[in-house]
Amino acid sequence: MSESDQSAAAAGGMDFGVGGIVARLREARADWRVSQQRPSEVRGRELPSHEVLAAIIEGLRGALFPMRLGPPDLRQENEDYYVGHTLDTLLTALFAQVRLELRYHARQKGGAAGDVDARAAQVVRDFGAELPAIRSMLDSDVLAAYHGDPAAGSVDEVLLCYPGILAMVHHRIGHQLYSLGVPLLARVVAELAHERTGIDIHPGAQIGPGFFIDHGTGVVIGETAKIGRNVRLYQAVTLGAKRFATDALGHLLKGGPRHPIVEDEVVIYAGATILGRVTIGRGSTIGGNVWLTESVPAGSRISQASIRSDGHVDGSAG
Numbered sequence: 001m002s003e004s005d006q007s008a009a010a011a012g013g014m015d016f017g018v019g020g021i022v023a024r025l026r027e028a029r030a031d032w033r034v035s036q037q038r039p040s041e042v043r044g045r046e047l048p049s050h051e052v053l054a055a056i057i058e059g060l061r062g063a064l065f066p067m068r069l070g071p072p073d074l075r076q077e078n079e080d081y082y083v084g085h086t087l088d089t090l091l092t093a094l095f096a097q098v099r100l101e102l103r104y105h106a107r108q109k110g111g112a113a114g115d116v117d118a119r120a121a122q123v124v125r126d127f128g129a130e131l132p133a134i135r136s137m138l139d140s141d142v143l144a145a146y147h148g149d150p151a152a153g154s155v156d157e158v159l160l161c162y163p164g165i166l167a168m169v170h171h172r173i174g175h176q177l178y179s180l181g182v183p184l185l186a187r188v189v190a191e192l193a194h195e196r197t198g199i200d201i202h203p204g205a206q207i208g209p210g211f212f213i214d215h216g217t218g219v220v221i222g223e224t225a226k227i228g229r230n231v232r233l234y235q236a237v238t239l240g241a242k243r244f245a246t247d248a249l250g251h252l253l254k255g256g257p258r259h260p261i262v263e264d265e266v267v268i269y270a271g272a273t274i275l276g277r278v279t280i281g282r283g284s285t286i287g288g289n290v291w292l293t294e295s296v297p298a299g300s301r302i303s304q305a306s307i308r309s310d311g312h313v314d315g316s317a318g
Contacts, residue, residue, distance in 0.1 A: 038107075047104060048097045053188050056097070059090045061169055064135050068159055087128065095124045101182045123180045134172045140209035141168045148212045148232055163197035164213030174203035205239075207231075208264070215270075222259035228282070231262055234270040242276030242293055263298070 032038070062070035063086045066079050074082055099120040106116065142165060145158045152158050159165055170193035178186035186203035194200045199216045201207075204223035210230040213219055218236035221227070225239045241258040260274045263282040268274070271289040280286065281298030290302055296313055306314045 045100065048100050048185050048188060050188055050192070052093060052097060053185065054192050056090050056093055057170060057173060057189055057192060059086055060131075060173060063087050063090065064131065064138065064169070065159060068156060087131075091124050091128055094127070095120055097185055098123050098182050101184045104184070123177075123182060126180055127176055130176050134176060137172050137209050138165075138169060141165060141172075141211050144210040144212040144230060144232070145214075149214060162216075163199060164216045167193045167197045167199040167201060167213060167216065167219075168207075168211060169193075171201045171203065171205070171207065175205070175207070178203040205259070224257045224277075225259035226261045228262060228264035228266070230265050232267045234268065234288075236271045237268050238273045238275070240273070240275050 102116045174186040174189035201221045202223040205225040207227045208229040212232045215235040220238045245253045261279045265283045268286040269288040274292045279295040284300040287303035
């Protein structure tokens, strides 16, 4: 008998107290549900599934770019059939996930599910109708990466290999879901990309066409950030909030504009941190490792040397 078999046999006669653990975990779940005013009995899964959404996004990548991200044996004359069949399957699966989120929202607000199925169907129809526009936006992102990186050998290399493009595929899809009123699904889609790329983009962020994240690891873009056309970011850039408003009890207030506005044609180099509802003017360049908490006009060139010790931008930086 092998050592592993001997260990398994020995463990088979031991009591690890599993019954008591199960009972205490049941009590912990019950306490949580009472504290959160959750229903005591729910049939089936309450929340959307990471695994299902991951499969949906993977399928959508193939439907959006069939000859490059679709099945390896696909032929061009069969593209439309493949795309149609894939979308029919994926949108049906997405409907089930949207319905779960809408039911969840209804329970959170203490209301009845009501017309959840009809609303879920409309969300999925509206989402499907936006897929051609999403494809066009992603094409602009791919071209921006190709033209913005001298190491890019082709647009196909960019699509197949660049983490920034993978993150933007997820973001363009997630942002549409966010805009259609299913923010939990959108956040899961964003986190799936975050796990794979190290790029953290909230699905609420508004990002114009031609967006390029070079290298990408450590990039953070907050929920209310607004980014214009043809903007380029390098690794470890943060577009974050400077402070968070609270209510009388000290709880954070949700929503409200708190992240930067980055206008068209801006370049932000590695390690830069821009915080608060400030505006980076069109055509500006923000140097590496700059810490910026105030607006700068169009055409600014900001480096560490142009930031005074009190954190303000020197007037000669423009």
